[in-house]
Amino acid sequence: MNPLLLFTPPAQPSYMPFGISVLSQYANERGTTLPALDLNMTSWNLEVGKDTAAKRWKSFTRNEEGNFYNPESYLDNLRWRGEAFSWQQKLESQCRTFLNTGNLPPLLEEHFLEHVRSIQTFQADTLLFSAMFLPQLLYILAFTRFLKMYKYGFTVYCGGAALSALDLNQFSGIDFIDGFLQGEGEEAVLSLLTGTSIEPTHPVPGMADFSYFNLDDYFTPEPVLPAAFSRDCKWRRCRFCAHNFSFAGYRAKEISAFSDELEHYKSKYNCSSFYLTDQYINGSDAVKIGNELSLRNSSISYHFMGRPYEKDFNADSFDTLSRGGCAWISWGVESGSDRLLDICGKGTNTPGIEWILENSHNAGIINMLMMIFGLPETSHDDFNRTINFLNRVSPFTTSMTESNFVLFENTPFGKQGSRYNLRMEEPETLCMISGKPVFTYRRNFSQLYENQWHPSAGGDELARWDKIKTWVMPPSVYSYLPAEHYLLYAIHARSRSHGKGLPGGRAA
Numbered sequence: 252m253n254p255l256l257l258f259t260p261p262a263q264p265s266y267m268p269f270g271i272s273v274l275s276q277y278a279n280e281r282g283t284t285l286p287a288l289d290l291n292m293t294s295w296n297l298e299v300g301k302d303t304a305a306k307r308w309k310s311f312t313r314n315e316e317g318n319f320y321n322p323e324s325y326l327d328n329l330r331w332r333g334e335a336f337s338w339q340q341k342l343e344s345q346c347r348t349f350l351n352t353g354n355l356p357p358l359l360e361e362h363f364l365e366h367v368r369s370i371q372t373f374q375a376d377t378l379l380f381s382a383m384f385l386p387q388l389l390y391i392l393a394f395t396r397f398l399k400m401y402k403y404g405f406t407v408y409c410g411g412a413a414l415s416a417l418d419l420n421q422f423s424g425i426d427f428i429d430g431f432l433q434g435e436g437e438e439a440v441l442s443l444l445t446g447t448s449i450e451p452t453h454p455v456p457g458m459a460d461f462s463y464f465n466l467d468d469y470f471t472p473e474p475v476l477p478a479a480f481s482r483d484c485k486w487r488r489c490r491f492c493a494h495n496f497s498f499a500g501y502r503a504k505e506i507s508a509f510s511d512e513l514e515h516y517k518s519k520y521n522c523s524s525f526y527l528t529d530q531y532i533n534g535s536d537a538v539k540i541g542n543e544l545s546l547r548n549s550s551i552s553y554h555f556m557g558r559p560y561e562k563d564f565n566a567d568s569f570d571t572l573s574r575g576g577c578a579w580i581s582w583g584v585e586s587g588s589d590r591l592l593d594i595c596g597k598g599t600n601t602p603g604i605e606w607i608l609e610n611s612h613n614a615g616i617i618n619m620l621m622m623i624f625g626l627p628e629t630s631h632d633d634f635n636r637t638i639n640f641l642n643r644v645s646p647f648t649t650s651m652t653e654s655n656f657v658l659f660e661n662t663p664f665g666k667q668g669s670r671y672n673l674r675m676e677e678p679e680t681l682c683m684i685s686g687k688p689v690f691t692y693r694r695n696f697s698q699l700y701e702n703q704w705h706p707s708a709g710g711d712e713l714a715r716w717d718k719i720k721t722w723v724m725p726p727s728v729y730s731y732l733p734a735e736h737y738l739l740y741a742i743h744a745r746s747r748s749h750g751k752g753l754p755g756g757r758a759a
């Protein structure tokens with residue numbers, strides 16, 4: 252068997268695939284050669300070769316034209332980005348058409364043929380696709396159907412976190428995927444390749460091998476690599492969360508081993524900026540990592556996601572994090588209403604969150620808030636509390652993301668919908684395969700909100716937020732940056748300000 256790991260569109264061209272890089276290294280350490288190919292980048296390279304907007308966007312993000320680190324220049328060049336991504340929207344709709352009708356539109360055929368050419372250079376006979384998100388699963392379904400239709404003769408497997416977002420029994424009749432690999436990839440893939448049963452991986456698999464990718468292809472002016480300290484979530488109690496179904500339980504690396512790993516990437520790939528992909532890193536572990544990197548004088552900078560629980564931090568925590576190279580934290584704040592935080596099971600409270608944001612900002616770390624509008628049981632009062640909260644923390648906040656609450660039937664909110672005034676409606680359709688729908692666990696729903704049933708309270712709340720956000724949390728260039736660019740901007744902002752006068756937010 253000649254296996255090949257594959258990461259597919261649609262994804263950002265600044266993102267280097269992490270899961271398949273870990274799998275490749277994991278198999279290699281156990282005597283199995285398992286190369287990896289980034290088909291998302293194959294597609295981007297194809298578009299850069301023929302499309303002006305994609306080419307201009309790449310030149311700008313690699314700092315070959317314009318000035319990447321100048322916010323005005325970045326905003327000015329966003330016009331290229333919009334057009335540069337249009338191929339992804341077109342391919343998504345063409346994948347749906349192809350899966351339903353068997354008619355292959357020319358652009359989709361062009362990308363699929365380019366993928367086949369890249370795959371054939373590896374002389375692979377077994378393809379292992381990784382689907383991180385549902386749009387990638389849609390793409391994989393279409394591509395594998397194409398491979399079968401034109402008799403390329405590959406054996407095809409599919410795994411990845413996206414598989415936990417739908418019932419795989421729906422695929423029992425399809426013949427273009429030979430098997431689905433559920434759960435964490437390492438044991439599933441190695442069991443398949445060796446024909447033996449491999450136990451779940453404890454501890455967390457170590458290094459990733461990025462050497463199959465050309466770092467110069469990626470749309471960043473300097474390398475940014477993904478890395479992970481832990482697997483799964485230490486908290487696991489948020490009632491809306493659908494992130495952890497494919498994991499085999501929480502575990503983390505040794506602090507010193509993780510620091511060694513980052514230093515190894517630094518010397519091997521000449522990269523000192525890391526985007527940590529953990530669901531979140533709990534405060535005390537984050538501080539230990541910061542302390543270790545600071546003692547080593549490693550000159551590494553990084554981002555992580557945090558749960559803003561104040562008992563995990565003390566007055567010195569953020570200085571330690573900052574000294575250790577932490578440039579940016581994305582905080583799972585979700586709401587500015589303590590009542591809604593309780594209903595969600597977040598375990599946090601607004602005074603604690605405010606204390607954290609202020610201290611983090613004062614230590615020179617950029618704060619990004621991740622907010623959810625339209626949470627179950629929300630009311631006008633809860634919305635106003637959130638706006639007041641955002642007003643208070645705005646001086647310490649560089650940017651925020653606002654999303655509409657999404658209901659998955661396999662989450663606690665989904666399982667106990669009536670208790671939270673949610674009325675489940677039809678499931679979301681991922682695609683139609685030859686006239687037959689493929690459903691996901693995501694459900695449309697009605698929500699009892701201010702004594703009336705609404706399609707989603709989030710729509711109303713987001714519309715209201717849209718009207719006032721310019722005054723509460725003025726948008727800046729940070730509102731437009733993909734993760735890798737955001738990290739580089741955060742690092743540059745810190746180096747310019749020496750930890751003071753960070754960008755964003757209203758003046759205090």
Ligand code: SF4
Nearest residue numbers: 484487488489492530
């Ligand atoms: S939202 Fe984050 S902290 Fe909450 S359960 Fe999910 S991964 Fe864990």
